Amino acid sequence: MAAGDLLLRTQSGLPVLARAFPSCLCLRVPARRRRGAPPLTAAKVDVADAVGRRVRSGGAAVPKRRRSRRDAEEEEEEGLAFSRVVTGRGRGVREEGVAEGEAPEFDAAKSGDESGGVDGSYLSDTRFDQCAISPLSLKAVKDAGYERMTQVQEATLPVILQGKDVLAKAKTGTGKTVAFLLPAIELLSTLPRSPSINLLVICPTRELANQVAAEARKLLKYHRSLGVQVVIGGTKLPQEQRSMQSNPCQILVATPGRLKDHLENTPGFSNRIKGVKVLVLDEADRLLDMGFRRDIEKIIAFIPKERQTLLFSATVPEEVRQISHVAMKRGYKFINTVKEGDEETHSQVSQMYMVAPLDLHFSILYNVLKKHIAEDADYKVIVFCTTAMVTKLVAEVLSQLKLNIREIHSRKSQSARTKVSDEFRKSKGLILVSSDVSARGVDYPDVTLVIQVGLPADREQYIHRLGRTGRKGKDGLGLLLLAPWETYFLNSVQDLSVSQAVVPTIDSSIQTGVKDALGRVETKSKESAYQAWLGYYNSNKAISRDKSRLVRLAEEFSQSMGLAIPPAIPKLILRKMGLNNVPGLRSV
């Protein structure tokens, strides 16, 4: 342990190594918040009690496109789909023992040793060459550099090979993709060659679909008769149609919206899909939640009942188990590799939250990023924001502050998204400002810090976003930045090891820098961000109940961007949000 390192004890009692800032005098042991403990009281940092609240999805101008042609992901980010609601699933929480002045500063340095502190606990003792897979797959697995199976791979492979339906839960970054692809490819390799689609993998985002296809290509390296294709929104439909016609592949990876498009508009496609023997819902809980569920049900109606179905995710809320029969046979097997009493997040990822009024958020964000960059030359950060337009704004402000920023969200063209995603995967010394398009599944190696600004959509989204760091047993850091009125969210993560950090002292140079940067950002970006912010928080049941409070909070957000008065919003958008005639909102 290096000088200056301190041993933190997480809520689960596991020691986590953290290197404290020299300035951090009082580092306390984060206490475990227990289920059933009383609710959080006031925020413990010395900050003014701001008002406000944040909601899911906000929308600037709404383009006229048919719903069926769009991914639910896209709609949410544009504020059209308000079905997915931010909830702090109150379990009654007490914030234990974090007294004023006692919370540690956010430790912006990567915890663990220089190598990233790889621990092998996500791996099992079983080697791939010890299991019943074909020599062709084994060769490909070796070429990919995989020797031992991960725990979820070891647990699911034999069951899937037996032909059973499986619902599998395993922590983020522990190899779920190979866990479903490998046995499915084994099955496919025994089938006679045909132009049918035999394996259909559905993913909630385009980046994830591309990534799953890339992993499949690795595993198919020596299975020369099998091929994989991707169909995702944001690309040219006729091009995909032509490519499927000229080279029909047995494996199809798709996002739901585009898949439906092909079912409705591509001749012969619904026949090809009748050949599906294995259906995979990756990020199953997301695909079965209200945002996607109807699309998934429609798609499933086209697929033969006689099939094997595999549902994978790092989070499987009880509701998902209840409705899993939508996709699976009743006798399915639930394989949960998260041990009883263990947390759904990784113990080697230090999780902190900070509470501060909105008008400090840009400065805090800048401060934390600067410190992290100074501490870690190989920094690689993802900053998650609530909506596409808020993401754009935050990226613009941070770019103005001369940080090395890339931006990704649903309003970017697919080619720009793919370019940024590929670059971020390969790079270090980069900050990705992202909406929830990067929240699930995407495997960017060596992310050193994940910052979540504002209320995550729900507990699951918090876990998945955090899961972009600490993959494959490596160390990581997570920071959740909330306004005082957002702390109710902590109730829903009270069983995770999330500790409070004090708000750092923001010196005047940071404040001035942020103010100037905001001054250089176009008013249009701020207007769009305001509108999106309003839409997002308006979709939060708890907040939208009190419209005058919502309006007040939106005004606070508008002020935090340096606007003197909140922007006017097109009448049509206000009507779509159900906010027409709400006092305090201006319309055009």
Ligand SMILES: Nc1ncnc2c1ncn2[C@@H]1O[C@H](COP(=O)(O)OP(=O)(O)OP(=O)(O)O)[C@@H](O)[C@H]1O
């Ligand atoms: N047996 C293995 N040994 C070493 N690395 C592996 C093994 N299997 C998969 N990996 C690698 O582990 C990383 C994480 O895998 P993957 O993205 O499938 O995780 P995941 O569990 O699906 O994560 P998430 O919950 O975030 O979607 C990938 O880079 C993958 O190539």
